[in-house]
Amino acid sequence: MTAPSYALSNLRHRPGRVLLTALGTALGIATIVALLAISAGATQTAGQFVHLGRSELGLFQKDAADPTTSVLSQSLITTLRRQPWVSDAMGLQLLVEDISRSPSAIVFGAEPGSFETQRMVLSQGRMFSGGDQIVLGDELAQGLHVHVGGTVVVAHRPLRVVGVYHIGVSEQDSGAFIPLSTAQAISGHEDEVTSIAVKLAPGVRATVAERLIEARFPGLLVISDPDEALRAGANGQLISNVALVIVVLALLIGGISVMNTMLLSVVERRTEFALLAAVGFSGPQLAKLVLTEGVIVTAIGAAVGIILGTVGAGLLVRALGAQAFVSPDVTAWVLGRALLIGFLIGVVGGLYPAWRAAHVSPLRTLAQQ
Amino acid sequence: MSPIQGVSESIRGRELPLGGASVAVESVSHAYGAVEVLHDLNLVVQRGELVALVGPSGSGKSTLLHLMGSLDRPTRGQIRVDGVNVGELRHPAAFRRHSVGLVFQLHYLLPSLTVSQNVELPMQAAGVPRRERRNRARALLEDVGLLGRDDSLPSELSGGERQRVALARALANHPKLVLADEPTGSLDTSASRQVWRLLDRLCRRDEMTVIAASHDRDVEKYVDRVLELVDGRLSERADDPAKRR
Numbered sequence: 001m002t003a004p005s006y007a008l009s010n011l012r013h014r015p016g017r018v019l020l021t022a023l024g025t026a027l028g029i030a031t032i033v034a035l036l037a038i039s040a041g042a043t044q045t046a047g048q049f050v051h052l053g054r055s056e057l058g059l060f061q062k063d064a065a066d067p068t069t070s071v072l073s074q075s076l077i078t079t080l081r082r083q084p085w086v087s088d089a090m091g092l093q094l095l096v097e098d099i100s101r102s103p104s105a106i107v108f109g110a111e112p113g114s115f116e117t118q119r120m121v122l123s124q125g126r127m128f129s130g131g132d133q134i135v136l137g138d139e140l141a142q143g144l145h146v147h148v149g150g151t152v153v154v155a156h157r158p159l160r161v162v163g164v165y166h167i168g169v170s171e172q173d174s175g176a177f178i179p180l181s182t183a184q185a186i187s188g189h190e191d192e193v194t195s196i197a198v199k200l201a202p203g204v205r206a207t208v209a210e211r212l213i214e215a216r217f218p219g220l221l222v223i224s225d226p227d228e229a230l231r232a233g234a235n236g237q238l239i240s241n242v243a244l245v246i247v248v249l250a251l252l253i254g255g256i257s258v259m260n261t262m263l264l265s266v267v268e269r270r271t272e273f274a275l276l277a278a279v280g281f282s283g284p285q286l287a288k289l290v291l292t293e294g295v296i297v298t299a300i301g302a303a304v305g306i307i308l309g310t311v312g313a314g315l316l317v318r319a320l321g322a323q324a325f326v327s328p329d330v331t332a333w334v335l336g337r338a339l340l341i342g343f344l345i346g347v348v349g350g351l352y353p354a355w356r357a358a359h360v361s362p363l364r365t366l367a368q369q
Numbered sequence: 370m371s372p373i374q375g376v377s378e379s380i381r382g383r384e385l386p387l388g389g390a391s392v393a394v395e396s397v398s399h400a401y402g403a404v405e406v407l408h409d410l411n412l413v414v415q416r417g418e419l420v421a422l423v424g425p426s427g428s429g430k431s432t433l434l435h436l437m438g439s440l441d442r443p444t445r446g447q448i449r450v451d452g453v454n455v456g457e458l459r460h461p462a463a464f465r466r467h468s469v470g471l472v473f474q475l476h477y478l479l480p481s482l483t484v485s486q487n488v489e490l491p492m493q494a495a496g497v498p499r500r501e502r503r504n505r506a507r508a509l510l511e512d513v514g515l516l517g518r519d520d521s522l523p524s525e526l527s528g529g530e531r532q533r534v535a536l537a538r539a540l541a542n543h544p545k546l547v548l549a550d551e552p553t554g555s556l557d558t559s560a561s562r563q564v565w566r567l568l569d570r571l572c573r574r575d576e577m578t579v580i581a582a583s584h585d586r587d588v589e590k591y592v593d594r595v596l597e598l599v600d601g602r603l604s605e606r607a608d609d610p611a612k613r614r
Binding site for chain 1: 431435438440441460462463465466467471473477479480481482486490491493494495499538539542
């Protein structure tokens with residue numbers, strides 16, 4: 001009989017307690033998986049914002065609370081286009097929660113001839129040409145049950161649908177595009193844009209361009225790596241930090257929960273550990289038995305937690321109406337981290353009980369019987 | 370200091386086997402706090418001897434066995450098992466694992482493990498490979514008359530059967546020394562007789578030294594020598610040839 005099979009025998013003997021401990025761990029792991037998946041999804045979404053129109057760089061106002069609250073001067077676009085290392089630049093004005101029938105949809109204000117609008121594949125109608133026109137992503141059109149010729153109200157302003165497009169980026173296909181001037185008028189930011197997407201000249205490295213722009217325009221935040229996109233907003237950073245704090249808390253709470261259960265188990269089974277010590281089990285061997293039990297319990301919890309977390313992340317995003325912004329991204333790395341945390345909970349939670357088991361006095365304990 | 374209670378090379382006409390461990394108790398005293406329970410004991414148990422320790426409750430029988438089994442250290446004096454001072458062992462668990470088989474009054478079988486798994490425990494501690502553990506446990510269960518009960522749980526056995534499993538567990542790692550603390554203390558007469566016969570037969574066959582504490586009046590039938598411990602002091606009972614085996 002190996003340590004795991006011995007541990008399994010003991011765990012089978014106490015199914016109720018094992019299930020309750022595993023459930024506690026499962027809830028902790030589920031929270032971690034959901035948060036990590038949402039965080040990864042948010043990073044991916046932010047990365048897609050940055051690389052709108054397959055641009056290499058995304059420019060935002062430094063210290064903006066959120067990418068949508070960034071404000072940049074439109075004149076900057078002209079300045080950037082003059083730089084030899086820039087192939088093209090376009091301004092974007094983002095409008096959030098302005099379509100009352102679909103609050104999570106983002107409305108992008110862009111110039112009709114910009115590289116972003118040029119890459120749209122219009123499945124119905126045509127690109128907008130006038131201020132009171134709008135083209136809808138196919139997911140939004142389907143959700144609103146609106147076709148070409150219909151009307152969509154954006155911030156109390158009725159706009160005529162002239163086309164339906166598909167880009168292949170979730171938040172754009174579930175959003176809409178309107179002329180930049182119309183978006184500026186709606187937001188009250190004349191001659192201003194939310195962000196600027198920059199395409200670099202052939203052969204120019206993004207990191208070099210990033211340094212050049214930041215040196216020349218100190219108030220700008222330049223994002224070149226999609227994984228760094230959450231830097232574009234303090235709120236994004238906040239979410240990321242909160243996720244980290246919750247992960248640490250889950251680790252602590254899970255660890256204490258496992259420790260409590262394992263300690264109770266060790267106290268109840270003192271006679272067993274005393275007998276094992278009497279027949280020749282060393283302290284480290286006894287500690288290993290307890291740690292193995294702890295890790296098995298948390299592994300069960302982690303397996304259940306991963307399933308709960310994966311399902312829960314999607315439900316949470318839906319409940320918050322944020323599916324247009326964030327699509328939970330359950331990657332192997334997210335699952336790997338959850339499993340690692342589950343393993344750590346088992347080990348950390350089992351350490352003290354293992355120490356107690358390793359120091360049970362066979363003489364005193366057996367004499368008490 | 371009281372004289373060492375030794376024995377001659379042959380005991381009751383029986384030549385002692387070459388196996389087993391010799392045990393020498395040298396000027397041993399032991400106290401729990403201020404209360405001294407063993408007073409300056411001296412004793413030699415030769416290889417292969419089967420010795421019974423008798424005496425009233427609280428006389429120090431269990432304490433002496435615990436000291437011999439390295440479960441405790443004497444307050445004064447030393448106990449040598451095959452020349453090794455067991456009170457100064459750095460790894461007493463390793464000594465118990467390889468050299469000592471312990472049998473207690475209560476069987477202490479783990480209820481969640483099968484009979485076979487219980488017998489395998491000391492072998493698991495010693496790192497014996499799984500297949501060998503299974504085979505050896507099976508052979509031991511056959512020795513104690515429990516073949517076929519390998520997969521039973523302790524709760525499915527009678528008191529006598531459980532104590533026989535405990536005996537099989539004590540013999541699992543072929544110890545040189547078996548220390549049995551009231552092994553029949555919680556059994557009826559018939560079951561007690563079975564356990565004593567087993568202990569006698571197996572330990573003689575496998576050439577082990579056995580020291581057993583007991584209240585059992587019949588114990589003299591099965592042992593080579595009876596030592597009486599009264600108020601922490603040893604005395605050897607006068608031979609009664611009628612009780613010899």
